[in-house]
Amino acid sequence: MKELNLIKKAPRWLVWYLSYNFEGKTERQKRRQFAINFTCLIGGTISPLFGLYYLTHDLSLWYATIVAVALGLGAYALPLVSRFGDTPFVFATTVLLCGSCIALTLLLGARSGIFMYILIITTMMIIYVGSERVALLLFSTLVSIASITLCFFLPSDGWLTAANTPPLHTVLLISSVPVPILMIAGVMFASFRRMERAEDALEAEYTRSEALLYNLLPEDIAARLKIEPYRTIADSLPQVAILFADVVDFTPRAASLPPEEIVGFLNRIFRSFDQLAAKHGLEKIKTIGDAYMVAAGMPNPVGDPVHRVAEMALDMQRTAEKMASDLPGGLQVRIGLHAGPAVAGVIGNRKLFYDVWGETVNTASRMESHGEPGRIQVTASAKKELEEDYDFQLRGMVKVKGMGDVETWWLTGRRAETRIRKND
Structure with missing residues (x-):
């Protein structure tokens, strides 16, 4: 006392x-x-x-x-x-x-x-x-x-x-x-x-609990929960863009590091990704181990959601390249993205969690898991949205678990004339 x-x-x-x-x-x-x-x-x-x-x-x-x-x-x-x-x-x-x-x-x-x-x-x-x-x-x-x-x-x-x-x-x-x-x-x-x-x-x-609530949930979702705490929140989203990223070779690297270094390693990377998500107006959904997931167009619609996640993916590549020299063993990320309809909502009654489900999410996850280190793999629907402003390299048909053969492309960067137009 x-x-x-x-x-x-x-x-x-x-x-x-x-x-x-x-x-x-x-x-x-x-x-x-x-x-x-x-x-x-x-x-x-x-x-x-x-x-x-x-x-x-x-x-x-x-x-x-x-x-x-x-x-x-x-x-x-x-x-x-x-x-x-x-x-x-x-x-x-x-x-x-x-x-x-x-x-x-x-x-x-x-x-x-x-x-x-x-x-x-x-x-x-x-x-x-x-x-x-x-x-x-x-x-x-x-x-x-x-x-x-x-x-x-x-x-x-x-x-x-x-x-x-x-x-x-x-x-x-x-x-x-x-x-x-x-x-x-x-x-x-x-x-x-x-x-x-x-x-x-x-x-x-x-104030701390409010800040924590708004850190865990999107602002609009948190406001709805405060007004109607017992109401089920479930939204149908007509068009969202999903990005999955994974730190390459993290599992074998983690096996040889003490816990403090493992957490510090991921924290440094994901903090940088969080800043990029805020920069592009994206909603961070979750991290699962060494995987990172963001979305555009949820909980509220936004303009050019696919372009936003494409810019995020390219920035993530550049960030990984900058950080590679500072981390033992270097740093590479494997990225996949896809766009389409989805369902989002809040689950749980103790540790509330805002998540998104649907074929769009599964496909974006497969694009990442079937991708290659240091590259961004996209689907045909995502490429269609982006092809006027970005360059692509055809990868071809990829046998994707649960989906069969899928034609995919590598997103290689923004077109030169688009970069000039954006700078102007």
């Missing part, structure tokens, strides 16, 4: 007292217990000081001194009572403070204003039991109101003749107002400070 950290250089007995009854409690319960321990420490110290003042004023006031010292000792002992539960603590606190204030009012007179200290009870109970034990809070409040009301009807002059002097009444009256107010204000200030820190922590946690 921050409160205890602030007093870690204090005497051991003080730290022990302020942290008493913390065992087995939650952080919220510890904060409440600390507030009670602190209030009891202040009250237990102030009350005997008043008893000492009574004696210095007149030795015949020793009856009031005994009550004041007993109140102080009782206040010191209240944290011990809290160990037995909320109900004993509330009853003990209410009876001790109300009874002592009534006794002192009888001894010193109602003009002393001693009964004003009863106001502290309700504050202590609100802090300790909060809104969880309404019956106990109501009990202490009603008893406090009844006790203060009773004290208003007690004689203005006290039973102790020596107490019926204007100087004593003036000192007691002046102290009976600010001291309870200062104690209540101090406890409430500490409580509000903890509440504000809790709200700040909650807001920070909310």
